[in-house]
Amino acid sequence: MIAAIKSEFRKLFSTRMWWILAIVMIGYLAFVGILMSIMFTLLGDEMTGGAVQGKTLAVTIYGFINPIGYVFPLLIGSLLFTSEFRHQTITPSLLSGANRTHLLLSKLVVSAVVGLLYGVIAVLAMIGSSAPFLQILGDGHYLGDSEVWKLIAGSLLVFVLWTMFGVALGGLIVNQVAAIVVILAMTQFVEPILGLVLGIPEATRGVAQFLPAAAGNAVVGSNSLAMGTGMGDMLTRTEGAAVLMAYIVIFALLCRFITLRRDIG
Amino acid sequence: MVTSPTIEVTSLTKDFGPVRAVDDLTFTVQPGRVTGFLGPNGSGKTTTLRMLLGLVRPTSGSALIGGKPYVELDRPGAVVGAALEASSFHPGRSGLDHLRAYAPHIGVPDSRAHELLEFVGLSDAKERRVGGYSMGMRQRLALAYALLGDPSVIILDEPANGLDPQGIAWLRQLLRSFAAQGKTVLVSSHVLGEVQHTVDDVVVIARGKKIHASTLAELSALASKRVSVDGPDRARISRLAIDNQWQWDTGNRGIVVHDVDASIVGAKAFAAGIELHRLVDEEVALEDVFLRLTSQVDAPVSLGGQA
Numbered sequence: 269m270i271a272a273i274k275s276e277f278r279k280l281f282s283t284r285m286w287w288i289l290a291i292v293m294i295g296y297l298a299f300v301g302i303l304m305s306i307m308f309t310l311l312g313d314e315m316t317g318g319a320v321q322g323k324t325l326a327v328t329i330y331g332f333i334n335p336i337g338y339v340f341p342l343l344i345g346s347l348l349f350t351s352e353f354r355h356q357t358i359t360p361s362l363l364s365g366a367n368r369t370h371l372l373l374s375k376l377v378v379s380a381v382v383g384l385l386y387g388v389i390a391v392l393a394m395i396g397s398s399a400p401f402l403q404i405l406g407d408g409h410y411l412g413d414s415e416v417w418k419l420i421a422g423s424l425l426v427f428v429l430w431t432m433f434g435v436a437l438g439g440l441i442v443n444q445v446a447a448i449v450v451i452l453a454m455t456q457f458v459e460p461i462l463g464l465v466l467g468i469p470e471a472t473r474g475v476a477q478f479l480p481a482a483a484g485n486a487v488v489g490s491n492s493l494a495m496g497t498g499m500g501d502m503l504t505r506t507e508g509a510a511v512l513m514a515y516i517v518i519f520a521l522l523c524r525f526i527t528l529r530r531d532i533g
Numbered sequence: 534m535v536t537s538p539t540i541e542v543t544s545l546t547k548d549f550g551p552v553r554a555v556d557d558l559t560f561t562v563q564p565g566r567v568t569g570f571l572g573p574n575g576s577g578k579t580t581t582l583r584m585l586l587g588l589v590r591p592t593s594g595s596a597l598i599g600g601k602p603y604v605e606l607d608r609p610g611a612v613v614g615a616a617l618e619a620s621s622f623h624p625g626r627s628g629l630d631h632l633r634a635y636a637p638h639i640g641v642p643d644s645r646a647h648e649l650l651e652f653v654g655l656s657d658a659k660e661r662r663v664g665g666y667s668m669g670m671r672q673r674l675a676l677a678y679a680l681l682g683d684p685s686v687i688i689l690d691e692p693a694n695g696l697d698p699q700g701i702a703w704l705r706q707l708l709r710s711f712a713a714q715g716k717t718v719l720v721s722s723h724v725l726g727e728v729q730h731t732v733d734d735v736v737v738i739a740r741g742k743k744i745h746a747s748t749l750a751e752l753s754a755l756a757s758k759r760v761s762v763d764g765p766d767r768a769r770i771s772r773l774a775i776d777n778q779w780q781w782d783t784g785n786r787g788i789v790v791h792d793v794d795a796s797i798v799g800a801k802a803f804a805a806g807i808e809l810h811r812l813v814d815e816e817v818a819l820e821d822v823f824l825r826l827t828s829q830v831d832a833p834v835s836l837g838g839q840a
Contacts, residue, residue, distance in 0.1 A: 274637035282630035283623055356621030359588060360678055363615055364638040366587045366604040532588040533580070 272365050272374040276348070279357075280378060285347055290386065293340040294393040300336050301397030304329050309406035326410040329398045333423045334488045335481070337390045339455040341427045344386065345379045345434020346451060349523075350444035358532055368528040372520060375435050383431030387424035395420075422488035422505060429512040430484065436516050439523030455481070477503050483511035537564035537685040537717040538599025538612065540585065545594035547580055547741075554580045556741040557594070562719045562734075564685075567712045569732035569749075570721040573827050577741035578721045579617065582690050586615055598686055610639035614684035616675035616692060624664030628655055628674050631663060632681060639682040649677040668695030676704075686717045693727045705731045725823040739827040756822045760795045762802070763787025763811035773805055787811055 280286055308315070308325055320328055352358040361371060399409035410416050434451070441447040459481040466476035476482055486508025503511065540562035547555040555577040562568045572578050583589040585596040587603035598606065598613055606612050622631055632646035650659045653673040658666065663674065672695050679687060687708075693701050708731050711718050722728045725735075735752050737745040745752065762770055763786055770788050774781040779798075780791040790798055795814045802809050 271637045271640060275634055278630070278634040278637070279623075279626075282627070282634055283625040285625070351623060355623045357623055359617055359621045360635055361638075362588060363586060363613075364610040364635045366606070366609050531583070531590060533583055 269370055269374065272367075272370050273377050275361075275364065276374045276378040277381075279352075279361075280348060280382065283351075285351070286344060286382070289340055289344050290389055293337055293386065293390060296340075297333065297337050297390055297393040298397035300332055301329065301394045302401065304332065305398035305401035306405065309401060312406075322407040323410045323413060323415065325406060326399075326402055326408070326413070327415055327419060329402065330394060330416060330419055330423075331488060333390050333394045334426050334484055337394075338426070338430045338481070338484055339451060340390070341383050341386045341430035342434040342437070342451045342455065343448065344382060345431040345436075346438030346441075346447045347444070348375045348379060348435050349438035349527075350442055350447045353442040354444045362532060369524060372439060372524055372528060375439070376432055376516075376520065379431040379435040380428050383428035384424060386431065387427030390427060391420050391423055419488060425509065426484050426487040426512070429487065429509065429516065432516050433480065433512060433519070436519030436523055439527055440519050442527055478511055480512065480515055483508040483515075487512065537715055539563060540686065540717060540719060541595075541597045541600070542581070542585065543595050543597075545581065545584060545596050546592045547577075547584060547589065548592045554741050555584070555591075558738065558741070558743050559594075560736045560743060560746050562717055562736075564717040565712055565715045566733040567708050567718040567720060567728075567731055568734040568736060569725070569728040570719055570736050570738070571725055571728070571823065572721075572723065572738040572744075574723050576723075576739045576827070578723075578738065579690055580741075581738070582615070582617065582688060582719075582721060585688065586613070586617075608640055608682070610635070610684075611641075611682035612684055613686040613688060614679035614682060615688040615690075616672075616679040617690045622663040622666075622671065622674065625662055627660050627662055628666070628670075628677075629659040631674060632677060635678065635681060641681055641683075645681060645683075646677075649680055652680075653677045669697060669700055672696055673700075684716075686719075687711055688719045690721045691723070692720060693722065693724075701727070724820075726820050729819055737823065737826050744826045752822060753819060755826075756819055758792050758794065759815040760790045760793060760798050761786060761788075761811060761813045761815050762790055762798055762809060764802075764807060764809045766807065769805075769807050770802070770809075773801060773807060777801055789815070 308320060308329065312320055312325060352361055362368065365371070395409075395411070399411060403409045437451070438447050441450055459479055463476050463479055463482055466472040466479075477486070483503060486503035487505055489505055502508075542558055542560050545555055545558040546553070558577075558581060570578055570581070580589060581596070584591045585598070585603065587609075596602065603609055603613065626634070628650060629646060632649065633643055636643055636646055647656070647659075650656050653676055655670060655673050655677065658670060663671065666674065672692060676689070676692060679689065692704060696704060708718055708720060712733065720728055720732065729749070732749055734748050735745065736743065761784055764770055767787060771781065774788065774790055779793050781788055783789070795812055799809065799812050802812075
């Protein structure tokens, strides 16, 4: 298992995709961080009537790490599987070690570490881009505040979970293009809309909070200003993490008993 | 000498939906010999090899390496080295990184990757991405991957594809040396001529069925003998053939006599006082035998009987 995990690390870090995606993520988060921090510090009072300022503003902006950034850990995670099938390296991978459960588990382990790495990068990108403006133009960066630190810890955890989610999803949808389309569609359109639609009527509000994106936001504990949360109730951090873990376990089992039971030809 | 495992394929069958890709295939591959696994494209060679390597699940029958299925081998990568036809590389990974990615799982140090790249002649290109490799370079890299764990069983699918003549000669020598070391070597090809000078044993399949399995020498016996004869007086030579009731025809260099040993032709010509300038056993047309075997799929039993 240890040897299989080491091989998985080398597979991921020997191609360019991991740092290309990381750079795009940094650019995207930094852009949002700069834009939001300037906009809210300069125009926030007019926009929100003074409701969002000080610590609330800092937490709100840092809270964008997950809803803006979570597509990236999902994508890099899914690539761990889909690139094996796209380039048929699944053949040498299964020749080196024939145990298909080990293959799946070692990818999940690697994805957890990569997810943490992406989380650290995402946190640095968002805080690095927004904290200076909050400090200079606003009431401060609040980086010493425990609420901010809880949010950062939640962001790191949720990035780990998203990357594992990506592996399990990619293991189920092994066609690389299909997996990317599904991830982009879910994260950018379907979930935000579904979250809103389900979140409004009283009857479906309970369902909306179990959508992956909503569960992810619960892990971070970010507030309702964050996108994709809708207006519904939110789970606790632990519940959110449990819901995401449940998705991961279900998809991973489907991957093992559907994809990895198939002939590799 | 090592005692290498034997490959045993027994009643192996694989259906893909309504199509029977491999049909009740039985053969063994002995250590210390190179076995050629021959058949036209689409005859089921690759599917058979993939079943042997645990990648494809047989519909029925078994394919064992040293008495065990591949997936039950303790460290399969260190026992069996395989390179399959759909040579599979990530185009963005360098040749060296390709080997380094699998080295830990197979259980060998990185130095082994460098060693093998040198061995297959890729050390100058090892830092380059595989996307820029030629077909021949990919074949060499696939071979390096197969040899990573210093396996005692070597399974190569169409390894000569894309290799230049020097590469083919090098591969031939390599496979011979593996057999000499006592390793079990199975090499597939759709061209008999490609492996004719390499293999000891042949297993011929067509449309998923075994057509023939024997030593190469026994396969050669199925080929018709041809003796090319020439001399100053061609008319007397053809008379000699007629008198002896040999089958003959006119070749581009004199006369070709069929199914008679050159020694007999020479002796008869000498006895008749005919001057000969040429008396040559022509290269056995094994490729013709192969084509004949594989085009008569519906009559495998009678041909098998001859073997």
